[in-house]
Amino acid sequence: MDRTPVDLEHPVRSRTASPSPGNRRHDFGRVAVVHEWLTTYAGSEKVLAQILQIWPDADLFAVVDFLPDEERVKLLGKRATTSFIQRLPRARTAYRSYLPLMPLAIEQLDMSGYDLVISSSHAVAKGILTGPDQVHISYVHSPIRYAWDLQHRYLSESRLTSGVKGAIARLILHYIRIWDQRTAHGVDAFIANSSFIARRIRKAYGCDASVVYPPVDIESFALCTQKEDFYLTASRMVPYKRVPLIVEAFANMPERRLVVIGDGPDFARAKAAATPNVTLLGYQSDRELIDFMRRAKAFVFAAEEDFGIAPVEAQACGTPVIAYGRGGSLETVIASDDVLTRTGLFFARQSVPDVIEAVERFEAMGAFDPLACRANAMRFTAERFRDELLEIVAQAVGQRMSKAVSRAAAGSTAAAGIAERSETSWI
Incomplete structure (x- = not known):
């Protein structure tokens, strides 16, 4: 596994296992956890759930909280303290339209009573206000994508490249960039969900970040060594996932069968x-998705993701991945010449010819070892996430405490010097 690109080019320092969270909670005082918004239980909420596993007594805050009750149990039943946006018209369904107000909203959440604040941020959560004697750790899924390097893609996909609405959108994003x-x-300390995002943090904020990969529920994805003759892609059908691109590529390979799982705005495209060799199943339950993922010959992934949990889940099933060679996939898929370690391969551009070439190259390479795929996926367990996150937080809190002790000692020395000079001045 030492052949994965992230280990060669952007190594993450190894960390020893920390004591169990239950034995360390008392070190941190009162803890607050700040999340962006709670409306569905998806990737960032899975990270939040593991943070709350470490600090189950923490208070939870969010801009809005409309999480369905059946999903709330995964967050230990917690309800977030929310901002004024929670009470605005149509906030439940159109909360994203209040983005211009979110910097103000997040700053109104009161953190003054907490010793440690942990933000889970992909938009505004990291902007929570804290004082000089508080420790703020921000786990960053990404700096605000649509305000930084993906601004032009966002404006294009939203049809806001021109006109009055386009000009207003650019002004708002400019203001958000300055605030961000x-x-x-x-x-006090940034944690990125991949080396790719650590580089984005460096570009946007000028700060270094430690890397702690998100938790993946590996145990829910059982290994299957017997593969069937079809390829699989599964995701929300939003533009950046490029699902229609994959479908079009397989439409040009009538001898290859593709199964597509997912729903969203791009489903119609x-x-x-689609051609007869492409089967679109729409939304499927987790059970059905896992069943297809276990049996697929390979999982095809065309998105540029910050991390990308789906390719890791596929590998947990023993299924190799054919992925776009940018973003988090470079850190989760091993494109090695060694059959004992390789777990997939990459294509260079998000284009139909590149996907076709990658599939044909995959066919020519022969068998991939399902055990190698499973072993690679084991690098991303929830237990590993909790241990690494806890270690970084403990280090940051320890450094703050050491500095406080040093300041106190320096203050005592200075006070003693002043007193001594006062006494001698009367001699």
Whole structure:
């Protein structure tokens, strides 16, 4: 596994296992956890759930909280203290339209009673206000994508490249960029969900970040060594996932069968491009998704993701991955010449010819070892996430305490010197 690109080019320092969370909670005083918004239980909420496993007594805060009750149990039943946006019209369904108000909203959440604040941030959560004697650790899924390097893609996909609405959108994003960079100074330690995001943090904020990969529920994805003759792609059908691109590529390979799982705005485009060898199943339950993932010959992934949990889940099933060679996939898929370690391969561009070439190259390479795929996925367990996160938080809190002790000692020395000079001045 030492052949994965992230280990060669962007190594993450190894960490010894920390004591169990239950034995360490008392070290941190009162803890607050700040999340962006709670509306569905998806990737960032799975990270939040593991943070709350470490600090089950923490208070939870969010801009809005409309999480369904059946999902709330995964967050230990906690309800978040929310901002004024929670009470605005149509907030339940159109909360994203209040983005211009979110910097103000997050700053109104009162953190003054907490010793440790942990933000889980992909938009505004890291902008929470903290004082000089508080420790703020920000786990960053990404700096605000649509305000930084993906701004032009966002404007294009939203049809806001021109006109009055386009000009207003650009002004808002400009303001959010300034606010986002300024609030980076209020974070004591950044943690990125991949080396790719650590580089994005460096670009946006000028700060270094430790890397702790998100938790993946490996145990829910049982190993299967017997593969069937079909390829699989599964994701929300939003533009950046590029599902219609994959469908179009397989439409040009009638001898290759593709199964597509997922629903969303791009479903109609994917359906229009489909040919008889492509089966679109729409939304499927987790049980059905896992069943297809276990049996698939390979999992095809065309998105540029910050991390990308789906390719790891596929590998946990023993299924190799054919992925776009940018973003988090470079850190989760091993494209090695060694059959004992390789877990997939990459294509260079998000284009139909590149996907076709990658599939043909995959066919020519022969068998991939399902055990190697499973072993690689084991690098991303929830237990590993909790241990690594806890270690970094403990280090940051320890450093703050050491500095406080040093300041107190320096203050005592200075006070003693002043007293001594006062006494001798009367001699």
